[in-house]
Each structure stands twice: as structure tokens, then as C-alpha cells.
Amino acid sequence: xxxxxxxxxxxxxxxxxxxxxxxxxxxxxxxxxxxxxxxxxxxxxxxxxxxxxxxxxxxxxxxxxxxxxxxxxxxxxxxxxxxxxxxxxxxxxxxxxxxxxxxxxxxx
Amino acid sequence: xxxxxxxxxxxxxxxxxxxxxxxxxxxxxxxxxxxxxxxxxxxxxxxxxxxxxxxxxxxxxxxxxxxxxxxxxxxxxxxxxxxxxxxxxxxxxxxxxxxxxxxxxxxx
Amino acid sequence: xxxxxxxxxxxxxxxxxxxxxxxxxxxxxxxxxxxxxxxxxxxxxxxxxxxxxxxxxxxxxxxxxxxxxxxxxxxxxxxxxxxxxxxxxxxxxxxxxxxxxxxxxxxx
Ligand code: NI
Ligand code: NI
Ligand code: NI
Numbered sequence: 001x002x003x004x005x006x007x008x009x010x011x012x013x014x015x016x017x018x019x020x021x022x023x024x025x026x027x028x029x030x031x032x033x034x035x036x037x038x039x040x041x042x043x044x045x046x047x048x049x050x051x052x053x054x055x056x057x058x059x060x061x062x063x064x065x066x067x068x069x070x071x072x073x074x075x076x077x078x079x080x081x082x083x084x085x086x087x088x089x090x091x092x093x094x095x096x097x098x099x100x101x102x103x104x105x106x107x108x
Numbered sequence: 109x110x111x112x113x114x115x116x117x118x119x120x121x122x123x124x125x126x127x128x129x130x131x132x133x134x135x136x137x138x139x140x141x142x143x144x145x146x147x148x149x150x151x152x153x154x155x156x157x158x159x160x161x162x163x164x165x166x167x168x169x170x171x172x173x174x175x176x177x178x179x180x181x182x183x184x185x186x187x188x189x190x191x192x193x194x195x196x197x198x199x200x201x202x203x204x205x206x207x208x209x210x211x212x213x214x215x216x
Numbered sequence: 217x218x219x220x221x222x223x224x225x226x227x228x229x230x231x232x233x234x235x236x237x238x239x240x241x242x243x244x245x246x247x248x249x250x251x252x253x254x255x256x257x258x259x260x261x262x263x264x265x266x267x268x269x270x271x272x273x274x275x276x277x278x279x280x281x282x283x284x285x286x287x288x289x290x291x292x293x294x295x296x297x298x299x300x301x302x303x304x305x306x307x308x309x310x311x312x313x314x315x316x317x318x319x320x321x322x323x324x
Contacts, residue, residue: 026204030138030151045113045151047206101209102208104161104165104206107202107203107205108168108172
């Protein structure tokens, strides 16, 4: 048995949660926020049998793909800049996942 | 030292939390929700000395017993069904518990 | 790789979070409350390389020092006591920290 802790952007949490339900993977959702002023994120706790770990990791990967997004930092109503500010590409989404060893797993 | 993660239905969380206090077991409560559209649940984190693990597990078991409940899926105001729908028994309550190894435990 | 779980009083969480950002330590913040009727606290999850664990622990220690505070339990508007109640010293702040082994750490 392993405990998988998956931290995903809240934007993708609903989709990933549906995937867990569809694949009969029990998951507990914790409210969380990122440490780098990023948007809210969601932390899932999953108790997974050793032989299912790879499958669950694949599921998480498939449903939390990053994507590139172009934002235009120069467009802020009421603020003007002396020099034009170029649009920048940022990476959105992604997941941080930890697989932890478990000594005992119980269900009462 | 072990880290016990106990996920219980919120309905039972207050009772369990009181039991932790009565038994001098330090517990941190995280807000969480179940992955299967179940009611809200509560996740407790407990740092427990090796020799106290069994006692704390017993405490959790005693205070998070499941019970059978009969629900009547046919009774929804404004919705009628062509065939009568039988009441069904569902299991309510219970706890999912993980005991994790700890490399270091510190208190500042 | 280790997973550090740090539980600190919410009062200190903002300061500690800033320290994580300043030191480029990725942290996920979970909403949590203490088990002993204490004020709200905050739980941080941090994935840390083995060689960085001591530095991060030092960072947490420096930013979550306890302090003594004197509270006067006798002053409650509208409640009178037959005997004078002495002010008591309580310890405020501090952090409870667990360092957990990690089998796998992934970023998608
Ligand atoms: Ni899907
Ligand atoms: Ni009891
Ligand atoms: Ni500082």
C-alpha cells in the first residue's frame, strides 16, 4: 500500500476527481493553496495498492497536463507604461505528486 | 514516531476530536471532502509514538463505527417514478486510516 | 527526497510563507485547525531534496518561534468570580514538523 499525495491546480481538480471516480480510485480532497501566489490548488490523498501505483500516476498525468498560455502584462486598465511590455508565455497546470510508503492501512 | 492520517466522515469528526482531547492525543484537523460525492469528511493528522499507535487506532475505531441506514430513493418531491423504488441500505460512517513512517519529528 | 509536513499557528503562517518564497522553497498550504481548541493553524506540505532538509527545518524554526504571553483569565465581561484568578503564562506559537520518507516524487 502507498499513499499518493497529488497537488494539482484547482482548475484541473474537478476533471481529475471525475477520472478517479470513473476508475474507482478512492480519493480525499483537501483544500489548499499554492506557496508562490499561484491560483488555488487542490491536494488529493489516495491510498493505492502497490500494483496500482503506476496506473494511478498515469491517470494523474493524463488529467493534469500543463499548457502554455500567453498573458499580456501591459494591459492593466488605468496603468500606463513608458515602454511597451511584451506578452509573456507562462506554464499553466501541472501536478506535483509524492508517493509515500505506508506501514499500515486500515478501514474501520 | 508515526504519522497517522485518519479520514472520517465530518458527522463523526467532533466526537473523535473530543476523544483525542480526552486522551491527550494531539491532532491537527484538515478540511476535506470525499472523492465519491459523499458528504464532507475530515482528515486528522496525528504524530504518535510507536508504542501508542495501537491505542490511538483503537480510539479511532471506537469513535468511527459504521452503521447501516435505510434510505428511500423514491421519495423526491415533484418527481414520480413509473415503478416503485425499493428502500436501500447504505453504510454510513467509518474511517480510512494510514500509518506512515516518520524520519524525524520536531517541535519548535 | 523528503516530504516535510509543518503545522504552524496561522498567526505565523504568512511570515513563514514569505520566507519559503524568499528562499525559493515550494510549499503547499492546507487549511487546518488545532485539536486542542487552539486558534486556527496552517499545515504546509514541502517536497525537499535530502540535502536541503536541514536548511528548510532551520527556516521553519527561525520563523515560528514560541513566545510567552500572559493572559488574565479573570477578565470576562459580565462574569464575576468569588476568588481572584491569577494571570497565567501560556506559550504561543511554535511548530510541529514531520519529515517523511518519499518513495517517488513526480512533476507532471
Ligand atoms: Ni478522463
Ligand atoms: Ni468516547
Ligand atoms: Ni525571514
